[in-house]
Amino acid sequence: MAAETKNWRATVLTLFPEMFPGPLGVSLAGKALASGLWVLEARDIRDSATDRHRSVDDTPAGGGPGMVLRADVLAAAIDVADTSSDRPRLLMSPRGRPLTQSRVAELAAGAGPLIVCGRFEGIDQRVIEARRLEEVSIGDYVLSGGEIAAMTLIDACVRLLPGVMGKLASGTDESFSQGLLEYPQYTRPQEFEGQPIPEILLSGDHARVAAWRQAEAEALTRARRPDLWAARPGQKRPKSPTDG
Known part of the structure; x- marks a missing residue:
């Protein structure tokens, strides 16, 4: 039983x-x-x-x-x-x-x-x-x-418990879920104070959108959290000023 x-x-x-x-x-x-x-x-x-x-x-x-x-x-x-x-x-x-x-x-x-x-x-x-x-x-x-x-x-x-979040993807595509910070998010209006939503997000091409989001997440992580970026598989440790 x-x-x-x-x-x-x-x-x-x-x-x-x-x-x-x-x-x-x-x-x-x-x-x-x-x-x-x-x-x-x-x-x-x-x-x-x-x-x-x-x-x-x-x-x-x-x-x-x-x-x-x-x-x-x-x-x-x-x-x-x-x-x-x-x-x-x-x-x-x-x-x-x-x-x-x-x-x-x-x-x-x-x-x-x-x-x-x-x-x-x-x-x-x-x-x-x-x-x-x-x-x-x-x-x-x-x-x-x-x-x-x-x-x-x-x-x-x-928020990770079953049934708490509306969509399972909400917990898998956010900051730290893949060792990266989350990509930028946008919604309506299409233009805000002269700044439009990136055109690629309105293209309907899911593959291109996914690639853009991955690239943005990687760029943000490199810029803001070099410690997280260095910990990703295949990444080299940033060179220290004391290294020869």
Whole structure:
């Protein structure tokens, strides 16, 4: 007998569960959430505190500014929220590995992640190691907490779930899907402030349109993201000023 199919689920551990669903409650993600295509669970880390003040943090060992989320409280919150061994456990962190479209696709194809949203100066390193948290970054900058980063990750995953986007091609012809930035898009009016739509897009020749879009995507990627271009198969690494 086949196992029962379960909807994709995002479990978020946060000190501010009232921030959810937030933007995830509208547009594509919101419609999919309302129709049951995915499930969102926002859990308060403070529910696992053991003192009457519901304390979750303490001063950094070795001194320094700010506060650090306690290992024992966060570990208890993780254990209560997730008894599964096959769900990814993520920690939104500026020191994590950069989130990529390929990693998003992997997460969207699974059961859904448990996501820890840090605050203050971070969380105790011991709980990262003991609960095998995968640190994930959405960019080289620092936010007030992991909640907005978690929403970004969840939104990127949800739009790839079956039934969320109207056309399958919407998810296969966009930026990063083939290691390239997306080609320019145009629509009506045919002329805007003296600038017409490129004639080739109105030609009806699908082969020529596809070739134009490929060339534009490659040109944009070379100009704006040389790192992505260099990572494509067959491309040479850009020469460094220190190379001989």
